Amino acid sequence: MLRIPFYSLTIFLLGLSSCRQPKGNIPSSTDIDALTLKKGKIISCGADQQFGLANLEMSCDKRSLADFRLAVSLLHSFEYDEAEKAFAKVIDETPGCSMAYWGVAMSNFHALWAPPAIAELKKGSKAIEIANSITNKTSREQAYIKAIDAYYAGWETVSHKERCKRYADAMEKLHAAYPSDKEAAAFYALSLVAAADPSDKTYTNQLKAGTILSALYPGQPDHPGIVHYIIHTYDYPEIAQHALTAARKYAGIAPSSAHALHMPSHIFTRLGLWDECIRSNQESVSSAQCYAEETKIGKHWDEELHGLDYLVYAYLQKGDNDAANRQLQYLNTIKEVKPTNFKVAYSFAAIPARILLENKDWKAAAQLLNTQTPVNWKEYPWQESITHFSRLLGAAHTRDLASATKELQILKALRDTLLRQNDSYKAQQVDVQILTGEAWIEFQSGKKDTALKRMIQAADLEDKTEKHPVTPGEILPARELLGDLLMEMNRYTEALSAYERSLKKNPARFNSLYGAALAASKTGNPERAASFARDLINQSPGSKRAEVLLARDLSRN
Structure with a gap:
């Protein structure tokens, strides 16, 4: 019988044990499977996997570096589902690879969108737990993981x-x-x-973010995150001009991303560049339709709805x-969207509402319904308020004050719901609608002074905060509606000032341009009236709206 020395047997068993205990605390397949990671082919529409070039380093197997950098590039364009598949x-x-789990957590974060769902929060938390358990990572990688862990x-x-x-x-x-x-x-700038x-x-x-990103851009002209984040950074009326170069560059860097095709339109909208905005969203909607088809989700994708609104x-x-x-006719054919989220609810x-209110079709607005949609409106009180706001304005302008008052009470209830949800931002947006509704009810009731006070309060409140990134603009700007109210009161000089302030925040808005032209003509200033009228005519070639025909008369003065 062969005898093995005790110490030799001990060394053998320890060696066997070490083989069963992989280096660097590699997670178990059970823990990985519990993440239920999205997997499969990376969907690329419009171009063959052109998502730009990210350069985040990692200490893992270099054979995975190309896949890792693709995942980070997708992350920079908010292609979260595809990014998670690439990290998977x-x-x-x-x-x-600890940074791959960092990527999964980042893919479920959605920094500028709605907060993650509970399932996403659980997945992100579990991914970070796994990342923290892996020991063979650099101090820099640990800092990245610690940041998203926060x-x-x-x-x-x-x-x-x-x-x-x-x-x-x-x-x-x-x-x-x-x-x-x-x-x-770049990620720090986005976090700001x-x-x-x-x-x-x-x-x-x-x-602060803009300063950081602008310093990065010259050295990395094909980085998707830098130009993308520049657009978000300057997506405000007073500073939007700073992002125009990035806006015109981004789609060319990442043409395979529907979001990259759409994002430039944020700046085009801020600057009133409507033809560029239209082209951007036509391409984005087409890419989103392709994505839905390629993923075989059997329905429409949320990014398509977002592009349609813009x-x-x-x-x-x-x-x-x-x-x-x-x-709108196409929207009405859409019965299923994946995922059905805040963007989808907003678009529906x-x-x-926009089409009716922009055209001042008050009778139709008073009867607006939004029931034939895949949206559970109880989950989206802010979005639901848009329909009731439209009905209120329609009812008030058609002098159905009982119905207008009923819609006003619904708006107040929705505002209170948002307050209970600790969503003060959206509650304030509904407060603007409430004040606006009260103003037009009071006006139709003959209480002009109270009406004007309420409308000024609404405009001032709206000016204090920025619009949500989900929307190209308010359903109707409160400052523009203030101009409309002042016109009804024959206070033309004040109305002109309100329209001009509206145009400063919302350049090239059709109704503000027309209102300014009409108000200027009423104040005996035909030159200014003609200037506004020409701007309206130039941006509306072929329009059949009556305002354009009237603008032609004003432009001749």
Whole structure:
């Protein structure tokens, strides 16, 4: 019988044990499977996987580097589902790659969109837990993981807003520790925009982010995140001009991304460049339709609906009702959307409301219904308020004050719901609608002074905060409606001032241009009236709207 020395047997068993215990605490297949990662072919529409070039380094197997960088490029264009699939491929190839799990957590974060759903928060938290358990990572990688961990930690009890701020603070430390890491700089800039206070009209965070991104851009002209984040950083009326170059560049960097095709239209909308806005969203909608077909989801994709809203808005500013109504007819054929989220709800509410209110079709607005949609409106009180706001304005303008008052009470109930949900931003947006509705009810009741006071309050409140990124603009700007009210009161000089202020915030708006032209003519200033009228005519070639015909008369003075 062969005798093996005890110490030799011990060494053998220890060696066997070490083989069963992989280096770097590679996660178990059970833990990985529990993430239920999205997997499959990366969908590329319009171009063959052209998503730009990201350069984030990782210490994992270099054979996965190309897949990892593709995943980060997708992440920079907010192609979150595809990014997760790409990170999942890296995990399949290199399960001990901690940064791949960081990528999964980032793919479920959605910094500038609605807060993650509970399932996404659980997935992100689990991914970070796995990333933290892996020991073979660099100190820089640990800093990246620690930063996103700051967002997910305590998500059950800490607000999304507070966690966004914690993430921004952590990214600031990462950026300071690794100033030459351009990816860290780009993600830090995005975190500043995500954590910005929407009522801060000094744009402290945004300008800081813009400085960081502008310094990065010359050296990385094909980086998708830099130009994308520049667009979001300057997506405000007073500073939008700074992003025009990036807006015209982004679609060419990442033409395979529907979101990259759409995002430039944010700046085109801010600057009143309607033809460019239309082209941008036509391409984006087409790409989103391709994505839905390629993924075989059997329904429409949410990004398509988002593009449709911007497309309709731009058509309306050109006075092209025929094109806008074609989009509405198409929208009415859509019965299923995946995912059905805040963007989808907004589009279903906003598109029909915009068409009626921009055309001042008050009778139809008073009867507006939004029931034949895949949206559960109880989940989206802010979006639901758009329909009731439209009905209120329609009822008030047709002197059905009982119905208008009923809609006003519904708006107040929706506002209270948002307050109970601690969503003060959206509650304030509904407050603007409430004040506007009260103004027109009071006006039709003969209480002109009270009406004017309410309308001024609405305009001032709306001016204090920025619009949500989901929307190209307010359903009807309160300052423009103030101009309309002043025109009804024959206070033409004040009305002209209101329209001019509306145009400063919303350049080239059809109704503000027409209102300004009419108000200027009423004040005995034919030159200014002609200037506004010519601007309206030039941006509305072929429009059949009566306002354009009247503008032609004003332009001759």
